[in-house]
Amino acid sequence: MGDEQHGDRGNGPDGGGDSVQEQEGTLTVVLAFLANLGIAVAKIVAAVLTGSASMAAEAAHSVADTFNEVLLMVGLRRSGRPADRRHPLGYGMERYIWTLLVAVAIFGMGALFAFYQGVETLVGHPAEETDPLIGYLVLAVSFVLEAVSWQQAARQVRDAAREEDLPLLAYIRRTDEPTSISVLLEDSAALIGLLLAFAGMGLHQLTGSPLWDGVGSMLIGVLLTTVALMLGRINLNLLIGHQADPRMVADLRERLGAAPEVEWVVDIVTMTVGTDRVLVCARLDFRDALTSGDVERACVRMSQELRDAHEEVDEVFLEPVPRDDPELRRRVIARYGRTLRPDQR
Template identity: 35%
Template sequence: MSAGGGTKAIVAALLANLGIAVTKLLAFILTGSSSMLAESFHSVADTGNQALLLLGGRRAKRGATPKHPFGYGRERYVYAFIVSIVLFSLGGLFALYEAYHKFQHPEPITAWKWVPVAVLLVAVGLEGFSFRTAIHESNQIRGNTSWKDFIRRAKAPELPVVLLEDFGALVGLLFALVGVGMTLVTGNGMWDAAGTAMIGLLLVTIAIILAVETKSLLLGEAASLTDLARIEQAILSGDDVQSVIHMRTLHLGPEELLVAAKIAVSPNERAEDVARAIDAVESRIREAVPIARVIYLEPDIYSARTAAQGPKTGTSAPPPADGTGPGSAGQPTAAGSPER
């Protein structure tokens, strides 16, 4: 994800949610609608979430230090995970608590009756603008990937977070419109409470999805299958490497990848030639996958006997104690890693 695209979508969402939060809170003060109060806290939580995403993006740009030699790129994942917690607690749980309270003491809307409807319709327009911006920015990098796979596999968390938040906000506004509208028509405050409960359940569900996906990024994910194939092809595209014995990759951040590989070279190569070959392989990897910023290559002796057996596919397992099996010298394996 380009930093500019993600920032544009976040800023659009922040401005929209800030305006919506103020209007919803005013509508609650005038009418006492629990749906409007729940939606107010939803928008306040979303506004804070966008501020957290911007802060995480800024802090992630700090350079490496002796204490953090690989930099702070993964701090973007930390702040995205905090966003899921805020959405769950401040948005979802508060809405459920307010719904429970209103179910116990349902109240009709008696003052400024149509103010909530007007506010909600304006909010739908503002949220729609924010959602449209997030979709436009996502489409620039999504390609032919489905929306489900884009959210599950994106290494940059900001756009998926904004997409889910905006989608949840639009659905929540529909719940609020139904709850408020039916309360106005029937005079029964239970409809308002039901709309509030649906908003709470929606926010809790979205927060759980965000937490699960962001947790995977925090734990450390390998490169995408496409990038893995490009890296392996770059390693083997010259005459200086016989095979890839095994390879590991790890995202140090959305736009920074660590590559570690054991490569098989000819036993007749001199140390100077091996060093030159490693430099050439590193250049090819960076050209094929520009986000491969940190590369460690370990040369090993190539074995023609085991190479004749053909490469194995899949993620190679750690070598056994006796030195045999995948990952040991002379047994090339193709690198691969399942995605979320």
Template identity: 40%
Template sequence: MSAGGSTKAILAALFANAGIAVSKFVGFLITGSSSMLAESVHSVADTSNQGLLLLGQKTSLRKATRQHPFGFGRDRYFYSFIVALMLFTLGSAFALYEGFHKLQHPEPLTSPIVAVIILVVAIGLETYSFHTAIVESRKVKGDVSWWGFIRQSRTPELPVVLLEDAGALFGLVFALFGVGLATVTGDPVWDSVGTLMIGVLLGVIAIVLIIEMKSLLIGEGATDKELEDIVHELESGEQVQRVIHIRTQYLGPEELLVAAKIALRPGLELADVARAIDKAELSVRSVVPAAKLIYLEPDLDRVGKTASAPTES
């Protein structure tokens, strides 16, 4: 897909988080709430993360060089991986530390109503950002579930923003829960409990993102549907008997490498072989536009089976 949709979601999250971070920090200075401090650091981390995602999009557009002949498309995976690490260290680790610290040394809140107002406004802004991410993701999600989209998407920014925004929304609810109970009961321990809940939430989200971004960074192949379409198009050619074996790998979110050995009908002239390969490449790109690099090795069908399904390992 084009990076336009993910860029729109990133910018919406960037502006929302920047404003929220300032308001939360002001709220912390007024109330002394550990939940507000944890959420302030969380929003600062999210704002920085969106900047990193935009940087990754920009650097991934660099032209290929002799040292990097396949280009820099994986820059987007690299910066998304850094985002996941930052979410874990600056978000989760800090919130857990602050929560345990305030649990051992609880301090009463001052002007908690200020924190409540700020959190309610922040929930509204974060809802707007989350809605934008959902709208842009639906354009490319297809029929898979949201969890399936996060697991299968080869475009890293949208799953990152989706999970970040979801974490931010739930984090705000947890902060509101902690501040609210601390105000109602007069016991500041509840503020610490809300902070710990935020830390655990961000830790879970960060671990999911780290696992997914690591998988993309080291190289993932085409999805099952894409692989099925590629094989079907290759084998639909008049001169192609079957696909002997095939390997695919995403070099970036919008650039798929396809390497396959195909069995051609015996007795073809060299010119016919070249035309068959050219036609096969065009046919594959018509159904899987991301397949920008296609390398086909012609061979003879020495096995004689035309119905065997190629697999990737």
């Protein structure tokens, strides 16, 4: 933009040390990694000993989840790097790349293997199943460990939603912090998958038919595919770049319009550029009586006021423009379907 003003916010996404939310996110991922690693080893042993397709599918699921926690930890670390010459807005959006890879891994490593195991069993090539007792024990222990990890992820997401004053589902749709959501969805799928594996093994034992074991494996594949698609959709929207919380946008517009130097808020654009990092660009029609020095000082003051009001605001670009410019009017109408009314300044 033209005449831009912004202050020094520090080099990192937080302008300093890790935030409480960052620390909570790291704890959630580490806890999930440790739980999934132990569970994956136990399930692999149980799958080999029992020959259960459902258990094998769950073993692949836990291996994928363990690998995914590594990806999430890499994303947390790399996205926190400070801004530099080549990346002046920082590396915050890199977290979304790594979380998107988690969705790919869930499908590629977990869902596809579960489908393969289910098809192998259903078409008449089931593995010979031995005493499933060890399988039941592993599933029970895995459920307890997954529940501990799930509780941590659920608590973090609930606290974040409460802090944003949003219902849980609305927070999941709007959040710019996908790490805890990824762990929550993974752990929720894991708990449901364990129940499906238990049902598949149990019905196989009761009926003597491996059909149920194959069906359990197929259902686990469907479950993992659904989770992968949900995570993919969340991170796709973040990578494309979306508007900040509408409540924040409305408040920013109101604050800019209330400035004594501003005649009209012609346009305002916000974009999430990382977790708790928002870029604000606004085109303002300043009062004609102001000098260029007045406009410069007003831009500096308003930029600071916006950052003080919303700690998520990282960079602010303000551009003086005439509100009757036809090209600007066309662009605003193309974006919003209308121009901003005077009461929306």
